[in-house]
Amino acid sequence: MPHLPDSGFHRVASFYDRLARLVYGHHLEQAQLALLPHLPDSARVLVIGGGSGWLLTQLLQTQKHLAILYLDAAPAMLQRAEQRFIQYQQPHHSTVTFRLGTEQALQPEEQFDVVFTPFLLDLFPPKRLQQLMQRLNEALVPGGLWLFADFWPVQQPALWWQRLLATGMYTFFSVLSGVKARKLPDYQLHFDALALREVFSQAFYGGMVQGKVFVKEKRPV
Numbered sequence: 001m002p003h004l005p006d007s008g009f010h011r012v013a014s015f016y017d018r019l020a021r022l023v024y025g026h027h028l029e030q031a032q033l034a035l036l037p038h039l040p041d042s043a044r045v046l047v048i049g050g051g052s053g054w055l056l057t058q059l060l061q062t063q064k065h066l067a068i069l070y071l072d073a074a075p076a077m078l079q080r081a082e083q084r085f086i087q088y089q090q091p092h093h094s095t096v097t098f099r100l101g102t103e104q105a106l107q108p109e110e111q112f113d114v115v116f117t118p119f120l121l122d123l124f125p126p127k128r129l130q131q132l133m134q135r136l137n138e139a140l141v142p143g144g145l146w147l148f149a150d151f152w153p154v155q156q157p158a159l160w161w162q163r164l165l166a167t168g169m170y171t172f173f174s175v176l177s178g179v180k181a182r183k184l185p186d187y188q189l190h191f192d193a194l195a196l197r198e199v200f201s202q203a204f205y206g207g208m209v210q211g212k213v214f215v216k217e218k219r220p221v
């Protein structure tokens, strides 16, 4: 396989979901489910880093009219998501486009009402995260929503067990998937820099995981 940027999760695609469930039970899924009621009835949705497609089926089940771009950097993750979509037999009102790549694969003119980052932003060191978030923010229309689910300890500094777990995750995924970050980002700094305003927040897994909704202000920053 030619080297594709940020494609390291290709190597763990066959067991990633089972591992995540083993460690976190259904808490990571619940953090994403909590965001779905915030989706407009009709919207262009960018899902970036959705992995093997569990979230995609949940989006279809909302019965909303969604034009979804499902963008993931790992070929095996994207294939699994496509397979899941093909096997999804329930009626729904959405269209789905699958695309292999990173935010670099977004077209300059592509705009979305919703950007969904499910357990993606924790993978990047600060400078790279800033570039990634900047690009996603450009693709979000004024008034659009950013649905965020990730490891973000409510209590700062994080509790000892949260720091231990985060260190274990970074060690594991740096070796297996080439993850470059070494600690959880200061997300607040990045959202503030983009003038994204938080309108919803819910904590999961003893406060280590949060689901949040941010809105992009209509006025220019």
Ligand SMILES: C[S@@+](CC[C@H](N)C(=O)[O-])C[C@H]1O[C@@H](n2cnc3c(N)ncnc32)[C@H](O)[C@@H]1O
Residues within 6 Å of the ligand: 006, 007, 008, 009, 010, 017, 020, 028, 048, 049, 050, 051, 052, 071, 072, 073, 074, 077, 101, 102, 103, 118, 119, 120, 123
């Ligand atoms: C930690 S996994 C999370 C998967 C899924 N959202 C979940 O919660 O089970 C991160 C996912 O983001 C993808 N990814 C990593 N960097 C990416 C990038 N720059 N652009 C798009 N996808 C990326 C990986 O291939 C992987 O599928």
